[in-house]
Structures are given as C-alpha cells and as structure tokens.
Amino acid sequence: MKIGLIGAGWIGEEHVKRLAGRVTGAEVVAVSDIDPERAAAAAAIAGARVVDTAERLIADPGVEAVVVTSWAPVHAEQVLACIAAGKPVFCEKPLTTEAADGLRILDAEQARGERLVQVGFMRRYDAGYRQMKAVLDAGGVGVPLMVHCAHRNPTQPESYHSDKPMVDTAVHEIDVLRWLLGEEFATVQVVVPRSTSQRFPHLVDPQILLLETASGARVDVEVFVNCRYGYDIQCEIVGETGTVRLPDPAAPLVRSEGRASYAVVQDFPSRFADAFDTELQEWVDSLRSGVPAGPSAWDGYAATVVANAAVEARRTGGVVAVDLPGRPAFYQE
Numbered sequence: 001m002k003i004g005l006i007g008a009g010w011i012g013e014e015h016v017k018r019l020a021g022r023v024t025g026a027e028v029v030a031v032s033d034i035d036p037e038r039a040a041a042a043a044a045i046a047g048a049r050v051v052d053t054a055e056r057l058i059a060d061p062g063v064e065a066v067v068v069t070s071w072a073p074v075h076a077e078q079v080l081a082c083i084a085a086g087k088p089v090f091c092e093k094p095l096t097t098e099a100a101d102g103l104r105i106l107d108a109e110q111a112r113g114e115r116l117v118q119v120g121f122m123r124r125y126d127a128g129y130r131q132m133k134a135v136l137d138a139g140g141v142g143v144p145l146m147v148h149c150a151h152r153n154p155t156q157p158e159s160y161h162s163d164k165p166m167v168d169t170a171v172h173e174i175d176v177l178r179w180l181l182g183e184e185f186a187t188v189q190v191v192v193p194r195s196t197s198q199r200f201p202h203l204v205d206p207q208i209l210l211l212e213t214a215s216g217a218r219v220d221v222e223v224f225v226n227c228r229y230g231y232d233i234q235c236e237i238v239g240e241t242g243t244v245r246l247p248d249p250a251a252p253l254v255r256s257e258g259r260a261s262y263a264v265v266q267d268f269p270s271r272f273a274d275a276f277d278t279e280l281q282e283w284v285d286s287l288r289s290g291v292p293a294g295p296s297a298w299d300g301y302a303a304t305v306v307a308n309a310a311v312e313a314r315r316t317g318g319v320v321a322v323d324l325p326g327r328p329a330f331y332q333e
C-alpha cells in the first residue's frame with residue numbers, strides 16, 4: 001500500500017518510522033505538513049516526496065491510503081476529503097474534538113457506501129487489554145459491575161487545557177471500555193479534588209470521570225496528567241464472580257540496597273510501542289484484504305460524544321446524559 005501522511009509532528013514521525021521500518025506491506029510515499037521543515041524531516045526517513053498541502057496529498061494518484069496525524073481540530077476536514085476521494089484513512093485519536101464534526105464524517109462515509117475510516121485507538125491492540133477482553137468474553141469474572149481506571153501522565157505542556165483530560169486523554173479509556181464492556185455509556189459526571197501544585201495554574205488537574213453504562217455498570221477514571229513519577233495506566237474490572245486487572249508492562253524486579261523494586265514506564269511511546277506497531281500492521285493488512293477492521297468512524301464519534309458530555313459535566317458540576325443516537329446498521333459488527 002502506498003501511504004501518504006498528513007501532519008509530521010511527534011506521532012506523525014513515529015508512524016513514518018513504523019511504516020517504513022516495522023510494518024510490512026506498506027510504504028510511505030508522500031508527506032505533508034503546514035511546517036515544511038517537519039514534512040521534509042519525516043519524508044527523508046522513508047525516502048518519500050513532500051507535498052505542499054493536505055488537499056494535494058489526498059488527491060495525489062500515487063497515494064492509495066492516508067494517515068492523518070495532524071492536530072485534532074483539523075482532522076475532520078482532512079478525513080472528509082479522504083472520504084470524498086474514496087481513499088482509506090487512518091486518523092489518530094480523537095477523530096474529532098466536536099461530536100457534530102464526527103456526525104458529518106458518519107454521514108459522508110455512509111453516503112459513500114464503504115467503510116474507509118479507522119481511528120487510532122491503539123489500546124485495543126495492546127496485549128494486556130486483549131488479554132482482559134478474552135477473560136471478559138469468556139465470562140471469567142461474570143457480569144461486570146464496576147471499573148476503576150487511572151490514566152496518569154508525568155506532565156503535559158502549557159498548551160494542555162482543562163478540557164483536554166476528557167477530549168485528548170480519557171478518550172482512550174472511553175473507547176477501550178466501550179470495547180471491553182461491549183456497550184455504550186449513558187451518563188457522566190466529573191468531580192475534582194484539589195489540584196496538584198505541580199501544574200500550570202490554568203489547568204484543573206487531576207479530574208475524575210464517573211460514568212454509568214447503559215446496563216448500569218459504574219466506572220471511575222482518574223485523569224492525572226502531572227503525576228510526575230511516570231506514565232501509569234491502570235484498569236481493573238470487578239465482576240460478579242471475580243476481578244480482572246490490566247497487567248503492568250513486564251519489568252525486571254531488582255533487589256538491591258535493602259529494597260525490591262521495578263521501574264515505572266516514563267512515557268506513552270514506550271508503554272504502547274508494541275500496540276502502535278500492531279495497530280498499523282493490522283490496518284495495512286485490512287486494506288490489503290479489503291475487509292475493514294479496527295475502531296471505526298462510529299467508535300471515534302461515540303467516544304467524542306462521551307468526552308464532550310464530560311466537558312459539559314465538569315463545567316456544570318452535574319450528571320450529564322450521553323446523547324448518543326443508535327448505532328447505524330452500516331457500523332454494526
């Protein structure tokens with residue numbers, strides 16, 4: 001597959017390296033970024049061409065499929081342009097920052113009549129989450145009743161504002177829990193403890209999302225993006241007959257100087273390196289087989305609806321209903 005990539009920033013460059021070096025069956029042939037230096041640097045990794053605009057890259061007859069790794073607010077227009085051109089597109093999360101833009105994508109894809117969009121929710125490709133799903137699907141802990149999650153980043157840049165814990169960060173838990181539990185969320189509330197002193201003053205951090213699924217399971221997600229000590233992702237599902245917990249990444253246990261310890265992963269590129277590789281490999285495989293797989297535009301839309309409701313919940317302090325329409329038949333699995 002000849003791939004064009006739009007948005008050669010941090011993750012764009014990582015995905016170019018991945019597609020050029022570790023993923024089989026694909027090559028990056030074109031790169032575009034509003035910053036020409038970034039585009040040139042990423043293109044050089046793969047021996048690809050630089051194309052001056054996203055529109056030209058999408059229209060380029062030498063590009064068979066597109067990876068969108070630009071800033072989230074421009075995802076919608078770029079994904080819509082790919083659909084209009086009939087080209088498969090892998091779009092990094094979040095698919096859109098506003099649910100209304102996600103609806104436009106659903107409408108366009110259904111009007112086109114073929115599944116073209118996959119969303120970069122890489123946790124579905126993480127070995128630990130896949131093991132949890134196998135346990136749940138086999139009924140290993142009975143009916144899920146409660147879920148406890150923590151999403152901790154060591155720090156975030158000053159541009160990270162108080163809606164981002166939902167739209168940019170907890171959107172991962174929202175998606176992976178929809179997938180693990182096999183149902184949608186019905187309500188969300190956000191409660192905030194006192195903020196850490198280790199943050200930029202404009203940011204509310206940490207924040208806790210309290211969600212309820214359609215069938216009545218309760219979920220708490222702690223988002224704490226200045227925890228300082230590492231990149232720490234926790235998830236425990238409590239069912240009627242047992243519990244299942246996301247495994248920590250394997251690390252050697254060191255006994256020394258009177259202590260037994262193991263290191264905490266420091267960043268998401270390390271924590272989810274294998275998941276990112278598997279995600280892009282399975283996307284390329286699905287393009288080559290012609291059978292769509294992975295998180296769809298519906299999944300991207302549903303996650304943003306919940307994230308938007310959580311933003312409203314923090315602002316109002318109340319319990320907000322998740323206003324999600326029924327899943328169209330086009331997106332039934």
Ligand SMILES: NC(=O)C1=CN([C@@H]2O[C@H](COP(=O)(O)OP(=O)(O)OC[C@H]3O[C@@H](n4cnc5c(N)ncnc54)[C@H](O)[C@@H]3O)[C@@H](O)[C@H]2O)C=CC1
Binds near residue numbers: 011070122
């Ligand atoms: N799945 C995951 O765990 C992760 C996903 N992401 C997602 O990837 C996306 C990009 O994030 P980063 O790489 O961290 O950001 P970044 O700021 O490093 O890179 C974004 C790039 O997009 C370019 N860009 C912006 N508007 C553009 C346009 N109209 N046309 C072409 N290029 C444009 C910028 O110049 C920049 O080079 C975000 O949606 C983010 O949420 C980022 C990190 C991890």
Ligand SMILES: O=C1[C@@H](O)[C@H](O)[C@@H](O)[C@H](O)[C@H]1O
Binds near residue numbers: 168169172225268
């Ligand atoms: O997607 C990601 C970032 O964009 C986001 O900013 C971080 O909070 C997440 O931990 C990371 O996985």
